[in-house]
Amino acid sequence: MPALHTPPVFAGIVDERDGGRLELRPVDAFESTREYVEGTNVLRTTFTTATGTATVTDALVTGVAGRLPWTELARRIDGVDGEVAFEWAVIPGNTFGTEPVQRLDTLHGPILRAASIDLVLVGFEHGRTDPHEPGDGFPDGPLEFRGAFTTSPGSRHLIAVCGTDDEPIHVPDPRIVDRGIDRTIANWQRWSEEFDYEGPWREAVQRSALALKLLIFSPTGAIAAAATTGLPEDLRGGKNWDYRFAWVRDLAYTVGALTRYGLREEPHAAVSWVLKMLKEYGNDLQIFFALDGSLPDGVHGTKSEGWRGIGPVHAGNPAAGQLQLGVFADVIGIMLHYVESGNILDERTSELIVAYADHACRTWPKKDSGMWELPKKRHYVTSKIGCWKALTDALRLYELGEIKPTDEDVEMWRKNKGLLEEWLATKGWSEKRGAYTMWPGSKDLDASFLLHVAEDFGDPARTRRTVERIRDELAVGEQVYRYTGVDREEGAFVACGFWLVQAQVWLGELEAAEARMDALVAAANDVGLYAEMISTETGDFLGNLPQGLSHLALVDAASAYDNATRRGEE
Structure with a gap:
């Protein structure tokens, strides 16, 4: 994020303390299975708890004509049956210690900056709890995005992180991002054909x-x-x-x-x-x-x-x-x-x-x-x-x-x-x-x-x-x-x-x-x-x-x- 060759902002697997992480998990004990949507690089995980079942679909969203000019990592959560309480966090790392993360107040809400990489979060029905309106304590607000929500049968929730490296950053409409997941699945399946x-x-x-x-x-x-x-x-x-x-x-x-x-x-x-x-x-x-x-x-x-x-x-x-x-x-x-x-x-x-x-x-x-x-x-x-x-x-x-x-x-x-x-x-x-x-x-x-x-x-x-x-x-x-x-x-x-x-x-x-x-x-x-x-x-x-x-x-x-x-x- 935003590209393979850029300094990593979610590198918690090799640096648990400062590497950064992108978390989404049920609050209660769970079992999970995962698989790729057939013919795609879109990952689908099924979470089952004592109270219900939900699926998470992860996609690097593609555009109508292929790669987007920015990077868009979308996580769609669908309630299947019962209720599942989720918590999530977007915590950028310090890009292998190059520079500390900053939180910047903008006209369209906060962005998190790690070295030259800017990240913005959009979503719907995602229960965001961190301050995210202009004037809510910037630039000293938390250096992360957080939230919690509960699924129900047929409910849909979206969390999307968008990033650029040393470029202006686009803040997409989350509903367009959600449709982009379906487009991405179709694009991959056409390629696989x-x-x-x-x-x-x-x-x-x-x-x-x-x-x-x-x-x-x-x-x-x-x-x-x-x-x-x-x-x-x-x-x-x-x-x-x-x-x-x-x-x-x-x-x-x-x-x-x-x-x-x-x-x-x-x-x-x-x-x-x-x-x-x-x-x-x-x-x-x-x-x-x-x-x-x-x-x-x-x-x-x-x-x-x-x-x-x-x-x-x-x-x-x-x-x-x-x-x-x-x-x-x-x-x-x-x-x-x-x-x-x-x-x-x-x-x-x-x-x-x-x-x-x-x-x-x-x-x-x-x-x-x-x-x-x-x-x-x-x-x-x-x-x-x-x-x-x-x-x-x-x-x-x-x-x-x-x-x-x-x-x-x-x-x-x-x-x-x-x-x-x-x-x-x-x-x-x-x-x-x-x-x-x-x-x-x-x-x-x-x-x-x-x-x-x-x-x-x-x-x-x-x-x-x-x-x-x-x-x-x-x-x-x-x-x-x-x-x-x-x-x-x-x-x-x-x-x-x-x-x-x-x-x-x-x-x-x-x-x-x-x-x-x-x-x-x-x-x-x-x-x-x-x-x-x-x-x-x-x-x-x-x-x-x-x-x-x-x-x-x-x-x-x-x-x-x-x-x-x-x-x-x-």
């Missing part, structure tokens, strides 16, 4: 697509890696990172996933955003950006205590500025997938891709931080596979006539592709381990290898043996750890489990792949969402939620299985 998948995990795949749609920052087309920040990956502390940024890697996977199921607008916006970044920052493309396209400004500590006291909570991500060779495959792969989905590259884009492939030839011999953004630079094997794939895809774009390299460019790409194949065969493969290892001379296995099982960079028998080693050594039940030894400091990486499903499909192990997929789908939370990691002991999620990469991996695994079973039927 464009989603073309009828396989065995349709509900999970559609929910993943909807989660990914929520992570798209519509003003730029950038796609956030996660919707939250600071949730711990390790319950002992020390791994509380900020993923409210746009990773080029995740964006590449998203373009593939969404176009695969018939969606058009979001992939086009994402491709355009990547090209804008290439034009602005050149060949030394950053691995991630702020959602507005600016460069991240480093990591900042906060005073937040952390979820259940597990800290420290950081704003920003330490991977900024790292060299990750896999980004070459991400960028060029996006363009190839975009073309093969029925689109045409312009001349300027052709020039950019040629220059980028040339840069990959010059850069691949360097050490990098790898896909896992590790602090120690090495010759990570999957990074070299990524460079091989980048050159393979560039040559394919050339064969399709979509880019126009010189003969010297093409010769250089083919030569370096061959050098990479030789490097992978002689340095990436370990005879002792009977597998491609994490780096030359290492005994460690790397689950990111699973992303490359369909690539023709070497002996398929070696690829099969590596997948089998990863399955035997990194998997615990249906879940998979990122690499050897990391189980001592974090949970299993949710996406890796789905990557293993894809690999098992490639190996022809369809029954095993289906069983693993069923178990992974069942591991979602009560509304079908996944975090970054999961405890193999308790099944509890770890890290930020929802995590885009987890949902992308689910979509890709379902697609791989679907394609394989269709081929088997033909």
Whole structure:
């Protein structure tokens, strides 16, 4: 509120004292169930008490033509039977300690200001009790909005918080907001109708697509890696990172996933955003950006205590500025997938891709931080596979006539592709381990290898043996750890489990792949969402939620299985 990339004003989950919260709950003891309205990102919760039942519908309201110019978070409460007494509060936090909250008197009632973020509250039948008329003690009034009401059969109540960041704030008519909830449901359901998948995990795949749609920052087309920040990956502390940024890697996977199921607008916006970044920052493309396209400004500590006291909570991500060779495959792969989905590259884009492939030839011999953004630079094997794939895809774009390299460019790409194949065969493969290892001379296995099982960079028998080693050594039940030894400091990486499903499909192990997929789908939370990691002991999620990469991996695994079973039927 008001956007993914702005300092959070409702961050009580990582800062119970000062983070801020948005509360709505029955006064008496209750039971609750929740679900998304079918085909939407609108949440509906049913509260049952000893005296009655009521539903709460939560929506980020959309406009007639899509995103509103401001943010409008609406909570509609409907009485079902009996009576339910509710109490509510809107208590903004101090945006990770940047500035204290202020309450300002205005012509249209009070607003609460946290740093550059302004919040206003509107509603009806909501029993607001805080002072909210001009002259009621401002600016020393309470730094919160509060109220209480009781539902009855057929009653309707509304609480809506509207916010802007460093802009004028709109104070909407609450009746219009209420109608906007219905419009938002209809908008989401129309969007979902464009989603073309009828396989065995349709509900999970559609929910993943909807989660990914929520992570798209519509003003730029950038796609956030996660919707939250600071949730711990390790319950002992020390791994509380900020993923409210746009990773080029995740964006590449998203373009593939969404176009695969018939969606058009979001992939086009994402491709355009990547090209804008290439034009602005050149060949030394950053691995991630702020959602507005600016460069991240480093990591900042906060005073937040952390979820259940597990800290420290950081704003920003330490991977900024790292060299990750896999980004070459991400960028060029996006363009190839975009073309093969029925689109045409312009001349300027052709020039950019040629220059980028040339840069990959010059850069691949360097050490990098790898896909896992590790602090120690090495010759990570999957990074070299990524460079091989980048050159393979560039040559394919050339064969399709979509880019126009010189003969010297093409010769250089083919030569370096061959050098990479030789490097992978002689340095990436370990005879002792009977597998491609994490780096030359290492005994460690790397689950990111699973992303490359369909690539023709070497002996398929070696690829099969590596997948089998990863399955035997990194998997615990249906879940998979990122690499050897990391189980001592974090949970299993949710996406890796789905990557293993894809690999098992490639190996022809369809029954095993289906069983693993069923178990992974069942591991979602009560509304079908996944975090970054999961405890193999308790099944509890770890890290930020929802995590885009987890949902992308689910979509890709379902697609791989679907394609394989269709081929088997033909």
